Amino acid sequence: MAGTSESSDGAITDVPEATERPVALEVLEPGVQTTVQDYPGRRGLQAKGFFPAGPVDHFAFRVANRLVGNEPGAAGLEIPMGRFRVRFGFHGVVALTGADGARPTLNGEPMPTWEAVEVSPGDMIACGIAKGPGFRLYLALSGGIDVPEVLGSRATYTMGGIGGLDGRALARGDRLHLAAEGVGRTRRLRLPQSLRPGYANDWEIEVMRGPHADPGFLTQQDWRDFCSLSWKVDLNSNRVGTRLNAHRFTWARDSGGVAGGHPSNVLDGSYPLGGINTNGDVPVILGPDGPTSGGFTVIATVVHAALWKIGQLRPGRDTIRFREVDFDEAMALTKHVEYALDPAHLEDL
Template sequence: MTKPMSGKTIPVLEVIEPGLQTTVQDYPGRVGMQSMGFFPAGPVDPLAFQTANLLVGNRAGTAGLEIPQGRFQASFLHDCTIAITGPDADATLNGEPIPGWEAVPVAAGDLLACGIIAGPGYRRYLAISGGIAVPEVFGSRSTFLVAGLGGLDGRALEQADVLETVETREPRVLRRVPTSLRPSYTDHWEIEVLRGPHADPDFFSEEGYRDFLDAVWRCDLSSDRVGVRFNPRRLRWARASGDIAGGHPSNLLDSSYPLGGILAYGDVLTILCPEANTSGGFAVVATVAHASFWKVGQLRPGRDSVTFREVDLAQAAGLDDRLEHALDARNFDRL
């Protein structure tokens, strides 16, 4: 179940200010475990997370840190290379500003400080050359807060925590993501979705599904790594009830849920995030396209709004091609 790190590990970072809920994550997380009740965990914004790792010379899925709201401080205990991705970094090293989306060399004794994200976006990611050295649990180093496993003792980071990295003697190659490949952030998002599996005409009426696409959905303050919840609104269904599954038309006999599924819990919609339930008895009216899921990780609870745009499988595949291009380190600038 638990697999220790291979290779020599060394202390690399001591947490001074852990922020809101900073966790160790890797990508794609704990895959293949849904039948046992585990969603994969991992970063809610896989684009920014993988890019940070590529910038410091790691594999894209190497363990790093997810930092919601951006506030974080740490001192370095060993020379290494770091990269911060996500919304505008507002980060300093020893009091001097450092750029985001760019590899930055650091030395033992350096102090990193990240301020609260003031503008659009919600999560930043910090990668360290060599990766964060925590044991694998069920094939992943990702923190699953709901289950209390993975990461550092299954919890968010706390003050005075010391993280280790795998010692590497690889030569430093500093890279920067060109502006043209960096995602843009906003407080009103358009997110691409595929219809169903429980859409019209069996669950939503045709008018109800059109309402779903036309509406502006406000992110609820209770959103987290389990799900992004939206303020409730009256939905138009194709049936009066769930029959034997329950009294509300969103009810159905239990079935599995997809990551990124948009769940209708009565008249409340929720995007299922990396720590959500794997199954249940409610309709999934649409599913976020794989290449667009990074946007879900940047939705600010209580502030941002969303409209959904339906795409077909061919269009979703085209979005995947664009994502792969953005994650090809050969397209990065060398410093």
């Protein structure tokens, strides 16, 4: 607010009006665990005990930002399972990507996904439960959400309670602010149907074996089983990890030796993002809020280009089959993902 002040010599001078950040949105229904995220999160801090956080489905998140003219890493919202409603406080564009079946609306009228739509102050977006296929939705706003950076990122790290809005999921009545450069942006873009990801209830997910696979930890038959069985996604899955059904591997050794009695025990070591951690008989795919280290084998690792699929697995319903790929195929898959993210391939509306 503009005002006046008195200097040391008694002169009265004008005080410039403070520039307030535009209100991006007000949360009317927060959903299950809606969080502010950015991409790629806090990389390089694993040695200090921080997994990167960021979106579980990095592809849908980055596409949403591209559609509203942001850089792929601008802060936006991750909305698991839908059931979400917000009121906007700015004039610009927004985009909703991700899971099917949420029936999003803008001011009560059906709203398209995978394309930008124009909004004005007072407009409301609402979505029901995302019946799928898919599980998570992503909302990007032109300019990006303006929350403080913590350790170089705005991403909410739920395990550590940092980043995002006070390190927590959004609650009814929360207000988020917008980076000023996003106000008034009106260009509308759409991701062509041919470049949109295919969601399913039965997924194929690409992995590379190890670091703890055969022949030192698993038998060759164990590995064949791992890549041929259909794995059920457990209901108790979240951003920390995606639990799968228990399976009794044969193991190539009798015990973990000095690390412990079970063959899945190892001396504590670093865990990779997307690592498939085997705690006894229970495999868990480590998510972006997962533990940075521990004493259990990691029998395979989801390749980067397939990590987005983890974000769309529906707990309690979906199944997975793992497919082993080599380094060259993993890199080719990454190029395919990056092709779809190239702004030159978006359609103007």
